[in-house]
Amino acid sequence: MENEVLEFDIGLGSGADDEDDDDADAVDIDIDDDLPSTHPLHLTTSQNSAPTSTSAPRIYLPEGDLSDLEPYEGMEFESEEAAKAFYNSYARRVGFSTRVSSSRRSRRDGAIIQRQFVCAKEGFRNLNEKRTKDREIKRPRVITRVGCKASLSVKMQDSGKWVVSSFVKEHNHELVPPDQVHCLRSHRQISGPAKTLIDTLQAAGMGPRRIMSALIKEYGGISKVGFTEVDCRNYMRNNRQRSMEGDIQLLLDYLRQMHSENPDFFYALQEDDGQFTGNVLWADPRARANYSYFGDTVTFDTTYRSNRYRLPFAPFTGVNHHGQPVLFGCAFILNETEASFVWLFQTWLTAMSGHHPLSITTDHDAVIRLAIMQVFPETRHRFCKWHIFKKCQEKLSHVLLKHPTFEAEFHKCVNLTELIEEFESCWLSLVDRYELRDHEWLQTIYSDRRQWVPVYLRDAFFAEMSITQRSDSMNSYFDGYVNASTNLNHFFKLYEKAIESRNEKEVKADYDTMNTNPVLRTPSPMEKQASGLYTRKLFVRFQEELVGTLTFMASKAEDDGESITYQVSKFGEDHKAYHVKFNVLEMKATCSCQMFEFSGLLCRHVLTVFRVTNVLTLPSRYILKRWTRNAKSNVILEERPTDIYTGYLESHTVRYNTLRHEAFKFVEEGSKSLDTYNVAMGVLQEATSRVALAKKNEGRASNVDGRNNGDSARSGIRANYTSGDHLGISDQPLSEEDMDKKIQELRDELDYTNRKCEVYRANLLSVLKDIEDHKLQLSIKVQSLKISMKDSI
Numbered sequence: 001m002e003n004e005v006l007e008f009d010i011g012l013g014s015g016a017d018d019e020d021d022d023d024a025d026a027v028d029i030d031i032d033d034d035l036p037s038t039h040p041l042h043l044t045t046s047q048n049s050a051p052t053s054t055s056a057p058r059i060y061l062p063e064g065d066l067s068d069l070e071p072y073e074g075m076e077f078e079s080e081e082a083a084k085a086f087y088n089s090y091a092r093r094v095g096f097s098t099r100v101s102s103s104r105r106s107r108r109d110g111a112i113i114q115r116q117f118v119c120a121k122e123g124f125r126n127l128n129e130k131r132t133k134d135r136e137i138k139r140p141r142v143i144t145r146v147g148c149k150a151s152l153s154v155k156m157q158d159s160g161k162w163v164v165s166s167f168v169k170e171h172n173h174e175l176v177p178p179d180q181v182h183c184l185r186s187h188r189q190i191s192g193p194a195k196t197l198i199d200t201l202q203a204a205g206m207g208p209r210r211i212m213s214a215l216i217k218e219y220g221g222i223s224k225v226g227f228t229e230v231d232c233r234n235y236m237r238n239n240r241q242r243s244m245e246g247d248i249q250l251l252l253d254y255l256r257q258m259h260s261e262n263p264d265f266f267y268a269l270q271e272d273d274g275q276f277t278g279n280v281l282w283a284d285p286r287a288r289a290n291y292s293y294f295g296d297t298v299t300f301d302t303t304y305r306s307n308r309y310r311l312p313f314a315p316f317t318g319v320n321h322h323g324q325p326v327l328f329g330c331a332f333i334l335n336e337t338e339a340s341f342v343w344l345f346q347t348w349l350t351a352m353s354g355h356h357p358l359s360i361t362t363d364h365d366a367v368i369r370l371a372i373m374q375v376f377p378e379t380r381h382r383f384c385k386w387h388i389f390k391k392c393q394e395k396l397s398h399v400l401l402k403h404p405t406f407e408a409e410f411h412k413c414v415n416l417t418e419l420i421e422e423f424e425s426c427w428l429s430l431v432d433r434y435e436l437r438d439h440e441w442l443q444t445i446y447s448d449r450r451q452w453v454p455v456y457l458r459d460a461f462f463a464e465m466s467i468t469q470r471s472d473s474m475n476s477y478f479d480g481y482v483n484a485s486t487n488l489n490h491f492f493k494l495y496e497k498a499i500e501s502r503n504e505k506e507v508k509a510d511y512d513t514m515n516t517n518p519v520l521r522t523p524s525p526m527e528k529q530a531s532g533l534y535t536r537k538l539f540v541r542f543q544e545e546l547v548g549t550l551t552f553m554a555s556k557a558e559d560d561g562e563s564i565t566y567q568v569s570k571f572g573e574d575h576k577a578y579h580v581k582f583n584v585l586e587m588k589a590t591c592s593c594q595m596f597e598f599s600g601l602l603c604r605h606v607l608t609v610f611r612v613t614n615v616l617t618l619p620s621r622y623i624l625k626r627w628t629r630n631a632k633s634n635v636i637l638e639e640r641p642t643d644i645y646t647g648y649l650e651s652h653t654v655r656y657n658t659l660r661h662e663a664f665k666f667v668e669e670g671s672k673s674l675d676t677y678n679v680a681m682g683v684l685q686e687a688t689s690r691v692a693l694a695k696k697n698e699g700r701a702s703n704v705d706g707r708n709n710g711d712s713a714r715s716g717i718r719a720n721y722t723s724g725d726h727l728g729i730s731d732q733p734l735s736e737e738d739m740d741k742k743i744q745e746l747r748d749e750l751d752y753t754n755r756k757c758e759v760y761r762a763n764l765l766s767v768l769k770d771i772e773d774h775k776l777q778l779s780i781k782v783q784s785l786k787i788s789m790k791d792s793i
Contacts, residue, residue, distance in 0.1 A: 096120065096184070099117070199239065601627070
């Protein structure tokens with residue numbers, strides 16, 4: 001021992017990422033083939049001392065005749081690696097995993113002269129290790145080391161060969177059957193042909209799960225593949241990281257160039273202790289401007305993999321005033337952790353000037369949900385229903401094959417239920433009928449139902465025209481331009497083409513809205529009003545609802561004194577009724593279908609109530625600027641009537657509905673008895689006379705307050721005239737009749753002045769509107785000119 005140093009080698013599987021692991025089998029880390037299989041660590045004491053036991057241990061021996069395969073003392077090998085490979089091959093046939101335990105080196109030259117290979121369950125976990133006791137373990141691993149003594153020791157001879165110096169055959173634990181040996185770490189190896197196939201399928205955009213399915217089919221079973229899906233995933237991750245090193249620099253160079261050309265181009269890189277993590281966010285000036293117009297609802301899509309590294313490309317998108325997808329920013333995410341998403345959302349919010357959206361839609365992901373709860377606590381979070389439907393085809397494929405009608409019933413249950421109680425009943429009936437009540441994935445999405453089932457989300461704004469139809473915004477903004485085989489070198493060229501194409505479509509929609517007139521289908525003033533306010537696509541959608549009112553009827557169901565509740569249903573379908581609550585004085589209506597809250601357009605049920613109550617134009621509260629042709633204008637036009645006629649219709653409608661509402665209550669009370677009837681008739685006759693007098697002498701006061709105001713005016717004028725202060729009037733007092741004439745003249749002059757002011761205001765608004773229209777047309781011409789110049793080049 002004088003010329004030797006005792007040394008222990010611990011496998012790479014027990015690295016810093018796996019401080020809670022007893023056995024390398026539990027480590028989900030892939031080791032490159034060109035790395036050494038052991039990591040030398042100089043220790044002063046052994047970690048494998050077993051605790052005392054009062055009971056005799058049970059001994060497990062390999063079954064069958066393995067004499068031709070078993071090591072024995074004196075057995076020779078050409079090299080240490082040959083000895084290790086033999087023992088590992090023996091272990092595979094027997095049913096256990098191996099690792100290198102200890103070694104001895106020569107003091108003269110430091111060469112290894114002795115190795116000990118042991119069963120992976122040798123020794124015990126050291127719970128007092130400094131690396132574990134000083135920090136909290138987030139994912140504690142199961143205990144796998146049980147003090148097994150099975151081992152093989154080899155020594156190097158002077159001849160250079162290695163000889164077995166000791167062999168312990170017995171194990172103190174059960175051995176693994178042949179069909180499970182591939183799960184043991186020392187036998188999980190990705191062969192050269194398997195690596196080639198993985199590389200090919202990864203380049204085609206396939207994920208680890210689909211690649212493993214292909215490998216199992218190719219090799220004829222999971223046990224013949226020789227490794228697990230975790231190994232495949234880790235191998236692909238290492239491939240991705242190695243391949244990305246050069247292309248990441250191209251990405252950073254592009255972003256820096258764009259920022260130097262335009263300081264409003266925003267980009268940010270996530271760093272950890274000064275090291276770039278691979279997460280990048282950027283937003284060009286147009287995206288930031290779009291958010292200021294249409295940032296009320298946002299879609300964040302991480303399901304779109306745009307490049308051959310399977311690096312998640314995640315665009316932030318929304319919906320513009322034409323119902324088209326619009327870009328709010330983009331991100332590349334290498335580390336899909338909660339901290340990464342928190343950084344991403346906070347940084348994106350900074351780029352958007354700190355304005356939180358009303359709602360956000362994402363993929364069904366627990367990590368993203370936690371990040372959104374931290375960054376957007378007041379924003380309504382929705383999981384994309386269509387992604388869940390797509391996942392259903394994967395998770396319930398066996399059900400769909402056995403029951404072809406299940407998918408249609410599932411969609412109907414989610415999309416067509418009107419009430420929460422109706423959905424709950426339908427869901428329970430569905431899972432019971434197909435015996436799926438205990439299905440784990442269905443239980444998961446059911447527990448999250450309030451974040452993806454439409455009936456729970458109708459009270460929030462998502463800018464979608466229909467609950468049952470998929471919105472264009474849910475389709476990837478970049479579909480048709482980038483795909484799974486696109487590398488970063490070509491990505492930005494295709495990215496710019498996609499943006500240019502989307503911008504051209506918006507310009508075309510602007511042109512159609514400004515230069516063509518829609519065909520009106522009714523004589524309704526409301527339809528004419530909407531045709532001049534909404535963009536073409538939104539007007540067509542509104543027109544559908546307005547025309548749809550012709551097949552609906554509304555009947556009063558309840559009156560609480562402030563609002564009237566109407567029951568609205570299609571002719572002959574009274575069993576399927578909607579309830580509209582209408583406050584006449586405030587011109588405010590809400591419907592049980594909540595279409596306006598969800599999409600920003602009034603439903604046919606509210607429009608039916610407007611029709612039967614003589615509301616001739618849309619109240620301004622129901623005209624969202626984001627849906628109008630002036631959505632990008634800084635001049636607010638829709639908050640006031642655009643002309644005197646519309647203003648007259650609105651004020652007349654309010655007066656008409658208020659009077660009718662009060663008259664209905666008066667008639668109802670007056671008809672209860674003969675006495676109240678006689679009183680009511682007398683009051684009505686008196687009221688009729690007074691209304692006729694007021695109409696004849698319009699402008700004069702028709703009530704007590706009016707008479708008092710008139711008396712005050714007469715007194716003021718009389719005092720003014722008698723004092724001689726009024727130009728051209730003598731000090732002679734005027735008669736009562738002259739006073740009335742003068743008051744009427746002043747009132748007429750005031751009315752005339754007010755009318756002139758109203759005309760001037762309307763003309764001013766018209767001029768401002770013309771200016772905005774002219775600006776928009778110029779913008780369209782400029783864009784068209786740019787496009788034509790590019791085509792000519």
